[in-house]
Amino acid sequence: MKRASPENSTSKPESNGSPTITDIALAAGVNVATVSRALRGVPGKVSARRREEIERIAREMGYRPNALAASLRTRQSNLAAIIVPDLGNPVFGPMVQGIERSLRARGHLSLIVQTPSDPKERESLIVALASRQVSGLMILAAENHDPLLHAARRSNLPTVLVNRGSGDRQFAAVVNDDRESVRQVLEHLTGLGHRHIAHVAGPGTSSTGSARRVAFEQMARELNLTTSTVVESLAFTREAGRAATEQLMADGAPFTAIFAANDLLALGALDVLRARKLAVPAQVSLVGHNDMPLVDLINPPLTTVRIALEEMSEQAAALFIERIDSPDATPITRMLLPTLVVRESTAPPAA
Known part of the structure; x- marks a missing residue:
C-alpha cells in the first residue's frame, strides 16, 4: 500500500472525534513524540522547518490542544489564580484587567476569586486552588500574618503579591512606594501652609495601611508639624472612613487637612465633613x-496619589512568569513610584 504523503493527508480524520496528535503524526509522517515536542515548542528537539510543517498540518486539521489532559500530565495548568480582597473596590477593577490582559498575552488564563473574610476559609481557598492545579497565585491584598500567605507558602505554588508586601520578603512582590506617596502628600500640604494635618489610616493589619501610617508619623516629626493626629480605620471602605473621621472629630484635636490612606476612606471623610x-x-x-476611577468627578474633585496601575499590572505578570520558570530563585520586590494628582480638594488653610 502506498504511504500517504503530508500534502494529501491533512484532512480531518473520518471519525467524529477531534483530531489528535496521532492523526497529525500520521499526516506528517513523523512519530507522536516529534509532534508533541513541536506543538509544545520544546527547544532544540525539532528543526524549524519540521516544526512549521507540523504546525501547518495541525491548523489545517483543526487541531486544538487539550489543556486538561496536559495539566494532568504535567500537574500544572496555564491558569493563574488572581485573589482580590474586595471586588466592589473600584481600584481593583483596572488592576485585575491589566494583569489578566498581560497574563493572557503570555499564554495564561486567569481565575478570579475574592478573599474570604473567615481566616479558615482563606486556607481552604488556597488548598482548593492548588487541587485544581493552578499554575500560581497572584494575591492583590493580604493582611500581616494572613492565613492566606501561610497557606500559599505551604502549597509551594509560585506566588506574587501585588500592591501588598509581606514584609518578610518570602514572596515576590510588586508594590507602590508608600513612603514616597506620603512624602508627596505632606510636601504638598505643608507647601500650602498646613501645619495641623490628620491621617485617616488604613487597618493596621494591612501592609499598606501600616506602611503609610508609619511614614506619616515619621515625616510629621521630621517636618515638626504642630498637630499630626492619626485615627485607624477598621477597613479600606467608605463606611470605615466615616467612622474614623467621626472619631477624629470626637477626639477634638485641631486639623486643617486630612490625608486618607485610600480614596474610599477619603469619601467617608468627605461625608462627615x-x-x-x-x-x-x-x-x-x-x-x-x-486615584481610583471617578474621583475626579466628585465635588470637589479629589486630590489623590496615583499608583502606577498599568506598570504594576505588567510588572506583576512578568514577575509571575519568572516565578513559574525559576521557582527556586530568590523572591524580589519591585517598587514603583507614585504621582500626586492635585485637583480641587486642597487649598491653603483658612486665615
Missing part, C-alpha cells in the same frame, strides 16, 4: 490615595 457643614477645601483640605 459635609454633614458638619465644613467646606472642602475652604475649611478642610482632603487628600486620598490610589
